[in-house]
Amino acid sequence: MSLFRRNAHPNDELDTDDEINDGIDPELRLRTVRTAASTIAESIRQEQRAERRKSTRRKGSRFFRRGTEKRRQETADSDSPATQPNIHGRRRNVYVNVPLPPDEKDNHGEPIIRYARNKVRTSKYTIVTFIPRNLYEQFRRVANLYFLALVVVQVFSIFGAPSPQTSALPLIFILTVTAIKDGIEDYRRALLDDEVNNSAATKLGNWRNVNQPTDPRNWFEKMLGLNPPGKVTRGVRRLREKEAGEGKQIVLSKAGDGRASVSTLNVNDGNSEMGYYGAGRKLEDIQSVDSHSYPPPQEARGTVMSWGAGSASGSLTAYQQSIRERPSVGVIDYNRRTSGLARWERTLWKKLEVGDIVLLRENEQVPADIVVLSTSDPDNMCYLETKNLDGETNLKPRKSVRATSSITSEEDIERVSFVLDSEPPHANLYLYHGVLRYTDPSSGEQKQESVTINELLLRGCTIRNTAWIIGLVVFTGADSKIMLNGGDTPSKRSKIEKETNFNVIVNFVLLMLMCIASGILNGYFDSKGDTSAKFFEVDSEPSSSYVLNAVVTFVSCLIAFQNIVPISLYISIEIVKTIQAFFISQDVDMYYKPFDAACTPKTWNISDDLGQIEYIFSDKTGTLTQNVMEFQKCSVNGIAYGEGVTEAQRGAAKREGKVDAMDPQEEDIHLQVLKQRMIEKMSQTFKNRYAQPDHLTLISPRLADDLADRSSPQRQHLIEFFRALAVCHSVLSERSDSAHPFHLEYKAESPDEAALVAAARDVGFPFVHKAKDAIDIEVMGQPERYIPLQLLEFNSTRKRMSVIVRNPQGQIVLYCKGADSVIYQRLAADHDPELKAATARDMEAFANGGLRTLCIASRVMSEQEYMDWVRVYEAATNSITDRDEEIDKANELVEHSLRILGATALEDKLQEGVPEAIETLHQAGIKLWILTGDKVQTAIEIGFSCNLLKSDMEIMILSAETSAAARLQIEGGLNKIASVLGPPSLSLNRRGFVPGAQAAFAVVIDGDTLRHALSPELKQLFLTLSTQCETVVCCRVSPAQKAMVVNLVKEGRNAMTLSIGDGANDVAMIQEANIGCGLLGHEGSQAAMSADYAFGQFRFLTKLLLVHGRWSYQRVADMHANFFYKNVIWTFAMFWFMIFNSFDATYLYQYTFILLYNLVFTSLPVIALGAFDQDLNAKAALAFPQLYIRGIRGLEYTRLKFWMYMLDGLYQSAVVFFIPYFTWTLGLAISWNGKTIESLADFGTTVSVAAIICANTYVGMNTHYWTVITWVIVVGSSVVMLAWIAIYSLFESIDFIDEVVILFGELTFWTAVLVSVVIALGPRFLVKFFKSTYWPLDKDIVREMWVLGDLKDRLGIQHRRNRKKQAKLEQTPMFHQPHIRSESEISQPDDEYGTPLTYTPPTSRTPMSDGSPRPTAPLMAGESPRPERIAPDLHESKRSPIASPTPSARAQYNASPSLQRLSYYSASNIPPPSPLPESNRYHYTRSQYGGTEPPMSAVSHSSVSYNQPPTSPTYLSPPPSASLQVPGQRSPRATSHAEQYEMRVRSPPQEQWAAHPGDPPPSAYAIHTPMATEDSFVTAHDDPGVDDAYAYDAYTPTGVEPSHQQEESWRSSTYSYSGPHAL
DSSP states (O other): OGGGOOOSOTTOOOOOHHHHTTTBOTTSOBOOBOSHHHHHHHHHHHHHHHHHHHHHHHHHTGGGOSOSHHHHHHHSOTTOOSOOSOOOSOOEEEEESSOOOGGGBOTTSOBSOOOOOSOOOOSSOOTTTHHHHHHHHHTTSHHHHHHHHHHHHHTSGGGOOSOHHHHTHHHHHHHHHHHHHHHHHHHHHHHHHHHHHTOEEEEEESSOOTTSOSOOOOHHHHHHTOSOTTOOOHHHHHHHHHHHTTOOOEEEEEOSSSSBEEEEEOOTTOOGGGOSSOTTOBGGGSOOOOOOOSSOOHHHHHHSOOOOSSTTTTOSGGGSOOOTTSOOOTTBOTTSOOOOOOEEEEEEGGGOOTTOEEEEETTOBOOSEEEEEEESSTTOEEEEEOHHHHSOOSEEEEEOOGGGTTOOSHHHHHHBOEEEEEOOOOSOTTOOEEEEEEEOTTTOOEEEEEEEGGGEEOTTOEEESOSEEEEEEEEOGGGSHHHHHHOOOOOOOOHHHHHHHHHHHHHHHHHHHHHHHHHHHHHHHHHOSSSTHHHHSTTOSSOSOHHHHHHHHHHHHHHHTGGGSOHHHHHHHHHHHHHHHHHHHTOGGGOBGGGTBOOEESOGGGGGGGGSOOEEEEOSTTTTEEEEEEEEEEEETTEEEOOOOOHHHHHHHHHTTOTGGGOHHHHHHHHHHHHHHHHHHHHHHOOOTTOOGGGOOOOOHHHHHHHHOTTOHHHHHHHHHHHHHHHSSOOEEEEOOTTSTTOEEEEOSSHHHHHHHHHHHHHTOOEEEEOSSOEEEEETTEEEEEEEEEEEOOOTTTOEEEEEEEOTTSOEEEEEEEOHHHHHTTBOTTOOHHHHHHHHHHHHHHHHTTOEEEEEEEEEEOHHHHHHHHHHHHHHHTOSSSHHHHHHHHHHHHSOSBEEEEEEEEEEEEOTTHHHHHHHHHHTTOEEEEEOSSOHHHHHHHHHHTTSSOTTEEEEEEOOSSHHHHHHHHHHHHHHHHHHHOSOOOOGGGOSOOTTSSOEEEEEEOHHHHHHHTSTTTHHHHHHHHTTSSEEEEOSOOHHHHHHHHHHHHHHSOOOEEEEESSGGGHHHHHHSSEEEEEOOTTOOHHHHHOSEEESOTTHHHIIIIIIIHHHHHHHHHHHHHHHHHHHHHHHHHHHHHTTTTTOOOOSSOHHHHHHIIIIITHHHHHHHHHHOOSSOHHHHHHOGGGGHHHHTTOSSOHHHHHHHHHHHHHHHHHHHHHHHHHHHHOOOBOTTSOBSOSHHHHHHHHHHHHHHHHHHHHHHTOSOOOHHHHHHHHHHHHHHHHHHHHHTTSOOSSOTTHHHHHHTOHHHHHHHHHHHHHHHHHHHHHHHHHHHHSOOHHHHHHHHHHTSSHHHHHTOOOHHHHHHHTTTTOSHHHHOTTOOOGGGSOOOOSGGGOOTTOOOOOOSSOOTTSOOOOOOOOSBBOOOOSOOOOOOTTOOSOOOOOOOOHHHHHHHHHOGGGOOOOSSOGGGSOTTOOOOOOOSOOOOGGGGTOOOOSOTTSOOSOOOOOSOTTSTTTTSOOOTTSOOOOOOOOSOOOOOGGGGSOOOSOOOGGGSOOOTTOOOOBTTBOOOTTOOTTOOOOOOOOTTOOOGGGSOOOOOTTOOOHHHHHHTHHHHHTTOOSBOOO
């Protein structure tokens, strides 16, 4: 296996074509891997090959290079991901105390180049742009333009609009409501912007920044005299006044010895406790405050640094005397004259400019992109936390520029002069290249120094473990890297809303055809001279021109038929989506208590898109993981230690059907027992003052035993292994609390290192302290001191780190830890092969379990070897050219001949429920991609941990340096997939995948390769490859690349996408996706600020998509279709009337009906449909995630559905018009009062009543979830319409007087309406019936299971009928008068549960359909069933065979007195015939009914219900967070009589007991209650000679399993009580 192949000549770097393409097999198919270990090994091999090729090319072109600057840029940050060699834009020069050259000044001597302000704005609008931009956004809707045109037309009276004033109100209303909603959303963003912009910062004042103009105001401000230069603005003045009273003055200095950050304090009031740090405190002792936020909280701004009042406050000059004799260092020229006026002053973030000098203190946030000039650290280091940027909590080291590192005061800054030649701003977070040019004060020669990303602090990061930093502002505001990665806040519109534009256009075309036809025909009839209009309609035409009259009629018809394009639809949608957003925010299942945060919808109008997501793009760190490492396992001398089970192992076991063996709660109980045993054993063996048992994650009693066994050779191997962990690292230790001097906290550059050192501490090998000349550790209670000689740092190229120390015995030892393949290549030639093979096997098993592995090795060096190597290493570090290459070569000289000490395995802890959530999303047909800035191996490990990558997948790793190589690999991947799956399909009905239906593929790609893959010539190939895979993992990608990947899938496949992240580096992809989700954190999140939905945990995504998203999509789709339908039926009925009135645009309906139709009569039913309808219960939707795939394929809102509803409306409009028409024409009726039914009002009212009842009933037919609200709205809307007829006809009017008297009293009216409604709705009803009966959809089947089947029982949901019956369960005298009991009723703790030894377990009469016995009856009170239970999968067809609880569970139960509860009655005082109550189908506590618990101590306060038959082997297991809770079947008979829950103490007469048909004769051993059901019980045998109740051969009722089976299931009966315990 090439992973363990040892390279005898590590310096021989060969490069062959076969090696370049060894990922491609001879048939041009990309080779794939399956397991986690092989995937990681393959990725490492590819990286090593790439490094060898780079090195070979560098050697080959060495003589042709003109300089080394390009190479330095490449090697500046070895961990940098995909670089962008071509950076567009003009480089900027930042001058410090150097006058601007003439070519950079204008005629007035001011700088030509103006830089962006540091003020940022993520909001979409300003006060000036709100109205025009918002109107533009709203009028992007085609319908709004149409409505505006109609409003304008109706102003002219010639078109006969009855009320032109009121016609504008709906449009004004919708524009106003939408504008208010948009304004509120944007105002919240603006508040956050102001909070950031007004954060406090410290800059150098009274000092000339030559990069900025003397008067930066624009012409408008100059004209009005606003903000003159030098004036302190109101915001800055308030900040200074707020902080003036504390009066702190601070000296910045570096410690002379050791790593120290000294802060000397002179406080005006003499209170020394206000100081930051005492003099001489070590860096390891500096307290690091973990809680922070972005933007900085108010209290942090006030306490991080306070200053005295006045402009001279905070001066360092008083403490830093000018010493002329001091030699010049770097850029500082001590012979230069200074004014001495420069002062540190407080200001706001938004006031900072390019070229400003800023002072940063610990725990402050970086206000702009800043180059580090100097730090408090003697080694010029500083530490940065990037949690706000990428979600990572580990510290990242940065260093100052060497030439400026001696700056410690304002006076020093006045003495320096240099120019920073900076690259232009760009979005790559991992790349920066600048050059610092200066004149050496001592020699006068020009010098320069390279500035890389290692010297740059990015905006939004937080300073940690560094007392102070002086920096130079390079990029501000919109030019800063984090803002360039964010992009503009987009305006998102839902997919259905975009599709609505098409439907509106169709209806508009239909409207135009209707109006054109009406205008032409009206003109034609008007031109005929022999009609009665000559006599009855004199001067009724607007003009004498037939053509002009036709045009007027055309416009009049536009007004009359305008409802066919419904403006009320947009009003209703805004209302509905607001209600949906409210429901989402109120869902308690998505409430995260640790953050006190519910799901917060920030963009309300895209909720229906949540139901159509096909691709999810997720960040890794902080989104899928907690960024917490746990040391789970290790291998020492070929022996594996560690008992923990990872999420990947649980997922693999679940897929293999081994659910019982991997029960999480049972495993936790088992681990706690083992942990306690391990801790006790170690405490007996040695004293560990620094141990933190709560944090111990390496649980292995065998490890403790081996450490305690002094005669075992394994003990020495363990000591050497953990000693290496305690010494080989770059961790800083700190004592956070003086009250607990032995409580150590570790701060590390990576959480991996901190976890390794913490694990060694808890096992007995604590790292105590590190100084410049000593590393103090303890080894099993004995202190040891090592002298550090050299640290060889880790980077992604070396994949290892080493330390060289002198041990207490005086030996020089090299400890090395790194990737297994790297270490194995450097092992000694005579290394034990068995140990190598055993350790390799263990590491492969660890990696396949989703753990992150490292190999630990060491070697002893001789003094001469070390001295020879040191000379080579120092020469390499001092080399001017090829410095990094020379250092790597020097490291190779010493990192060889290693011997394995062992291997570690760390688990990157996932967030709760992540694997289950991913599995559920996969079952729903959603593909999940990981886009992370982490390295490839880390991403692969997390992919396997969260079960995103599985061992049955074919995993392809794409890693290429050139576009041609990337093309070759992508084509090879396509060939590989095509050889298995065939050609790709782009069919809409093939969207959404079915897990396990076909071979699964996955792609892992790094940032460099992705840059080539996203190029125009390759992106289509890459898209075709990646979209055929179940998952894609993109590593080392920049935020901009994340957005490009999302855009590629969104636009290239026209797919609905969702992005989720928690850091500022995720903002770009969150804004690019159709839906952006941000995770909230303790410190607030930039991602959550920019997201459409913000919530606390990744697992909430399942409820958001599969329940709320699916509901919203279904509701909005049905609402749209019903809206168009109801307007078609209303409008076309008017059009049919045109046939009979010469198409002259006469209104069929009374005008109030036209006004109120969409406003009152038919608006609420469709709003209720859109807001409250549920085709399935939430639990059913989560139980069957496969139902979500209809949303992915867009099957709920199709154009076919739109046309079917339109045609249905057309048909029904003809029915509701022509049936009353023929009723009126075939014979006029006379009302009971003698008035004839012949007016237009009579006929039009009849048609309108029929149309409105049809429309409301039709919406009701399409409603799935009928509640009280639905009944009231659907029926009430029609009743309101009838009431309006009665009310309005009582008023005097020319066309609607006494209509209620004429119509309501006549049978013709009611018959016409009833017949019209039945004939109109009949076909739709029949179609729905036949479709759901003979061609049902999956959701119809599940719905039928819910309504008519046992799905509620299987999901653990009570039926409504039974809830009503159960409401009186605890109203019996025994519960309300517990004190009225005889002495015989007092419980005696005979044994556990108070059960007599001679008790026979109750069994059911009739077994279940699968042969298993029915659940035993719950008893009355006092003992609730065990909460440890798990339900089988919903699709399980048969129950598992009987099994007993595990021994560890029983041991734990029997050992815990708290779990033993007493019964109400003593068994010894009850005669043998005493009956037991029958089984209770459900068990609810009083609190569930809104009441209170009865005053009885023995009543259980835990609400527990059956979730599975007690005979299930997994009965004692807890439910997985995402699995179905499927209870066992219950007895169909439920009890309701109170006396069944009251115990009879004395034996009743024999004749009172009714015999059940088929029962044996009554006996002393088997007596049935009068209420006997199938679950009656056998009483206990009262024979003192029988010790085992289960050996007693009692009778077995009909259909009950034999007694030996009862013996097997006795434990199940014991644990099955769910009611009051009474024996």
